[in-house]
Amino acid sequence: MDDVLSRQMYQENILEHYKKPQNFGHLAKPTHLYHSHNPLCGDDLTIEIAVVDGKVSDVRFSGVGCAISVASASMLTDEIKGKSVEAVMQMTKDDVLELLQIPIGPVRLKCALLSLETVQKAVGGGE
Amino acid sequence: MTMDNQQAHLLKSDFPILNTAYKGRKVVYLDSGATSQKPQVVIDAINQYYRLENANIHRGIYRLSETATRIWSEAHEVVARLIGAKAEEVIFTRNTTEALNLLSYTLLPLLQGRTEIVAGAMEHHANLVPWQQMAKRHGLTLKIIPMLADFTLDMTAAQQLIGSKTAIVAIGHVSNALGTIHDVHKLFAWAKALGALTVLDAAQSAPHLNLDVGKIGADFAALSAHKMLGPTGLGFLYGRRDLLEQMQPWQFGGDMIAEVSYDDAKWNELPMKFEAGTPHIAGAAGIVAAIGYLKSVGLEAIGAWEKELLKYAIAELGDVPGIKLYSAGEQRSAGILSFTLATVHPHDLASLLSDDEICVRAGHHCAMPLMGRLGVSATARASFYLYNTFEDVDMLKVGLIKAVELFG
Numbered sequence: 001m002d003d004v005l006s007r008q009m010y011q012e013n014i015l016e017h018y019k020k021p022q023n024f025g026h027l028a029k030p031t032h033l034y035h036s037h038n039p040l041c042g043d044d045l046t047i048e049i050a051v052v053d054g055k056v057s058d059v060r061f062s063g064v065g066c067a068i069s070v071a072s073a074s075m076l077t078d079e080i081k082g083k084s085v086e087a088v089m090q091m092t093k094d095d096v097l098e099l100l101q102i103p104i105g106p107v108r109l110k111c112a113l114l115s116l117e118t119v120q121k122a123v124g125g126g127e
Numbered sequence: 128m129t130m131d132n133q134q135a136h137l138l139k140s141d142f143p144i145l146n147t148a149y150k151g152r153k154v155v156y157l158d159s160g161a162t163s164q165k166p167q168v169v170i171d172a173i174n175q176y177y178r179l180e181n182a183n184i185h186r187g188i189y190r191l192s193e194t195a196t197r198i199w200s201e202a203h204e205v206v207a208r209l210i211g212a213k214a215e216e217v218i219f220t221r222n223t224t225e226a227l228n229l230l231s232y233t234l235l236p237l238l239q240g241r242t243e244i245v246a247g248a249m250e251h252h253a254n255l256v257p258w259q260q261m262a263k264r265h266g267l268t269l270k271i272i273p274m275l276a277d278f279t280l281d282m283t284a285a286q287q288l289i290g291s292k293t294a295i296v297a298i299g300h301v302s303n304a305l306g307t308i309h310d311v312h313k314l315f316a317w318a319k320a321l322g323a324l325t326v327l328d329a330a331q332s333a334p335h336l337n338l339d340v341g342k343i344g345a346d347f348a349a350l351s352a353h354k355m356l357g358p359t360g361l362g363f364l365y366g367r368r369d370l371l372e373q374m375q376p377w378q379f380g381g382d383m384i385a386e387v388s389y390d391d392a393k394w395n396e397l398p399m400k401f402e403a404g405t406p407h408i409a410g411a412a413g414i415v416a417a418i419g420y421l422k423s424v425g426l427e428a429i430g431a432w433e434k435e436l437l438k439y440a441i442a443e444l445g446d447v448p449g450i451k452l453y454s455a456g457e458q459r460s461a462g463i464l465s466f467t468l469a470t471v472h473p474h475d476l477a478s479l480l481s482d483d484e485i486c487v488r489a490g491h492h493c494a495m496p497l498m499g500r501l502g503v504s505a506t507a508r509a510s511f512y513l514y515n516t517f518e519d520v521d522m523l524k525v526g527l528i529k530a531v532e533l534f535g
């Protein structure tokens with residue numbers, strides 16, 4: 001990743017998701033909720049999920065974050081809607097990177113993956 | 128002696144890392160608050176130690192060991208002279224953090240039944256968590272001097288907080304997050320008048336001003352070599368001799384003992400009593416060279432130059448669209464400038480600046496409670512040292528404007 005400029009992370013669609021994130025806010029009745037903290041920068045992220053019949057029926061996120069973490073949360077929350085909890089638990093780093101479609105160096109990987117970690121802790125960790 | 132932009136450029140050439148181009152660009156280093164770069168003389172001193180002088184200290188009866196031992200004790204004298212102390216009052220540690228932890232594990236018997244520790248709202252975690260945890264261990268109370276809207280400490284509140292129950296007043300001299308220089312003189316005078324112990328976290332001040340622990344009224348002071356042109360892995364704890372003598376060691380092993388049987392041990396003299404195990408001897412060689420270099424430029428001149436840079440930065444960066452500065456102004460600050468942009472998160476900004484080899488820090492600066500107080504999760508921070516120039520600030524400004532434009 002040494003030769004990749006950070007500039008290349010900030011593609012139009014990333015900035016778009018950052019400025020107008022999908023699924024930002026709260027659910028009236030989440031069945032699952034998890035709050036995460038990025039120790040690197042002090043940012044935080046809360047994921048609220050409503051699971052019906054083993055599937056993600058709705059999801060919201062809130063908190064503060066950098067463009068990478070917000071865009072990733074925005075895209076990921078769109079992606080998991082309608083998915084089974086099992087399928088969500090099987091998602092990996094590569095799935096997130098595929099959604100983002102940008103080169104991410106090791107330092108910022110944490111930002112990109114915070115949303116997946118939080119989603120999986122929410123649905124995997126019971127209430 | 129005073130410094131100007133031309134001299135800063137000259138000094139920059141003494142620092143190999145600042146003169147090495149990466150993909151055609153030299154580093155614009157604005158993160159000296161985290162750690163300083165090292166001049167060639169320091170690198171040479173460490174190199175020479177390992178090439179020509181390396182041996183363990185204290186018990187070797189041969190030339191090399193005598194040389195190493197001399198380097199080690201000479202370093203104590205040099206550091207002591209720098210801060211107005213005596214050699215036996217300076218304990219070499221790994222860093223500021225270890226120095227402050229040492230205190231938090233050894234001061235209890237000196238508290239005379241007093242139950243309160245007072246620290247400031249802007250403390251680095253290293254001068255907060257050790258006291259917080261000491262308080263938890265021993266049923267003490269940690270009290271925090273609040274911050275005012277102008278990013279200085281509320282001295283009126285401080286005077287009320289420091290009282291007859293106060294055991295320790297522990298203050299960071301210069302805030303690493305915001306750059307504010309605190310009036311430790313006054314705080315420590317109040318503390319001492321009431322019989323409290325005073326602890327100075329000098330990690331951000333010792334590299335930038337003439338520190339005299341006696342004049343300031345510090346019973347203890349902690350500092351790190353790596354923030355003052357020296358190597359990582361070496362720090363210092365100053366303690367008043369009569370107090371250090373009453374304290375028990377917190378780490379045990381070689382060098383810190385005078386006599387050992389299977390049942391008991393007697394402690395060595397100061398400062399060895401608190402220096403268990405083989406220390407960072409090469410670091411000692413490095414810090415002597417670093418202090419020599421700092422003195423040749425003059426700490427007063429260095430501090431004044433950093434204020435120049437801060438003044439310039441406040442004026443220049445002030446008109447970047449959406450910028451917010453968290454600064455008490457150059458009169459009351461050292462060369463540190465914390466800021467946020469309305470549209471670009473500090474983390475994204477630092478990534479973008481890095482494309483142009485501009486190094487700033489983005490995050491909570493190990494002062495998470497302070498960030499909460501400021502109502503942000505993070506800021507970006509530029510911090511200056513003697514090798515920074517007006518052009519470095521100009522480059523930062525260009526970088527900020529580019530980032531703001533990219534985010535639209």
Ligand SMILES: Cc1ncc(COP(=O)(O)O)c(C=O)c1O
Pocket residue numbers: 160161222223224225251253254299301302303328330331351362493
């Ligand atoms: C004010 C202050 N105190 C303590 C520390 C901790 O220093 P070290 O990491 O060298 O122990 C720092 C370093 O950032 C600091 O700025």
